[in-house]
Amino acid sequence: MVSKKIKKALEGSSVIRAMFTEGKEMAKKYGAENVYDFSLGNPATPAPEAVKEAIKEILDEKDPMFVHGYMDNSGYEEVRQAIADNLNHRFDTHFDFHNIIMTVGAAGGLNIIFKTILDPGDEVLVFAPYFGEYNNYAANFDAKTVAVNPDIATFQPDLADFEKKFTEKTKAVIINTPNNPTGVVYSDATLKTIAEILNKKQEEYKKEIYLISDEPYRELVYDGLEQNFLTKYYNNTIVGYSFSKSLSLPGERIGYVVVPDEVTDAETVIAGINVSNRTLGYVNAPSLMQLAVAKCLEEKTDVAYYDRNRSMLYTALTEYGYHCFKPEGAFYMWVKSPDEDEDRFVENAKKYHLILVKGGAFCWPGYVRIAYCVSNDTIKNSLPAFKKLAEEYHL
Secondary structure, three states, X not given: OOOHHHHHHHXXXXXXXXXXXXXXXHHHHXXXXXXXXXXXXXXXXXXXXXXXXXXHHHHHHXXXXXXXXXXXXXXXXXHHHHHHHHHHHHHOOOOOHHHEEEEOHHHHHHHHHHHHHOOOOOXXXXXXXXXXXXXXXXXXXXXXXXXXXXXXXXXXXXXXXXXXXXXXXEEEEEEOOOOOOOOOOOOHHHHHHHHHHHHHHHHHHOOOOEEEEEOOOOOOEOOOOOOXXXXXXXXXEEEEEEOOXXXXXXXXXXEEEEOOOOOOOHHHHHHHHHHHHHHOOOOOOOHHHHHHHHOOOOOOOOHHHHHHHHHHHHHHXXXXXXXXXXXXXXXXXXXXXXXXXXXXXXXXXXXXXXXXXXHHHHOOOOXXXXXXXXXXXXXXXXXXXXXXXXXXXXX
C-alpha cells in the first residue's frame, strides 16, 4: 500500500500531463499533423548551436573523470562564479560563487528552498492563477499554499487581497513573472507594493518572510519590456532559475538558486539549501550541463519565433470573438472560456482536435491556457479549428 501522502498526490495528478498524454493518443489516431496540442510548455525552438558546441568542446578537452564526477553539492565553483558574473553584469547585482547553488531545474530549486525554510503547518502565498505543482512542492514539507486573487481586468495581483492573506503562519510568497499561465509581466509598481507589504508584515509578525522568485521565463519578454531581477526590491528574496526555456533544455534539468547576502542569516540559508540538495537525493545538478550552460550565458532561445506565434494566434482568436489576454512574456495565452463550464469547453475543443488546458489546473477556473510554444505551422493550421469552435459558441 502506498503512503497516504502519495495516494492524495495521485488523486490530484497533473491535468497538464494528462492532456499531453491524451494529445499523443489523438495524434496516433488522427495523425500528428491533424492534432493541435497546446497542452505542455515544451519549447519548440532548438537549443542554440553554442550549446552543442560547448558540450563537444567539454567532452573533447576536459578529463572525463572531472566532467562526470562528483563535485560540491552546490555545483562547480567556476560555473557558479560565471553565473554570478553574468548576473552582476546584466542586473547590477553583487554576487559571487557562494551566492549561487546549481539545481536540478527550477522544480528542484523550489524543493530545496522549501525544505530549507518551511516547517509543518507553514503557509506559502501564491498569486493566482499559478503553476499547480506549487501545491505539491509545499505539501512535500507538510506546508500549504494560500491563493491570492488576481485583478481579473489585468491579471496583476490584487494587492489588497494579498495583504489580507497574511497570517502568523505565512513563511513565504512565490512570485512568477513572466507568469505561467497568463503571460502577464508584473509591473514595477506591483513589485514595489509587494515589497512594501512584505516589509510591513515582517515587522508585524517579527519574523522573516521570504519572497521566492520563480524565473524560468525571465528572458522571454516581448514589445521591448525589460527583464527584471527581483532582489533589488526586497532583501529576503531568493531566486530560482531554469535554463529549460531560455536555452530550450527542459529535459536536461539544469538551473540555479540565488541567495543574496542581504537575506537574513544568508550563510545559514545557503548552507541549508546546499544540504537540502544532498538530502533530497539530487546530490548535485547534472555535471556536464553545468559546464555547458556556463559557456552559454549570453545565449538565449529565439524569442522572435514565439512572438510570431503570439501575434498570429492573438490576432486570429480576437477576430473570432474570443476574449484573450495578450501575453507580455513566456509562451502562454490566457483565454476566457466562452462556456460557463470550462471542462465542457475543453471537451468540445477536442472535437476539433484542439488540446487546451483548463484554468482550474492553475487554480483559477473559467479560463483556458494555450501553450503556443509549437511550430508556426501548428498555429496556422489550427486556426480553422478555433474558428469552428467559436462558431459553435456563437462568438
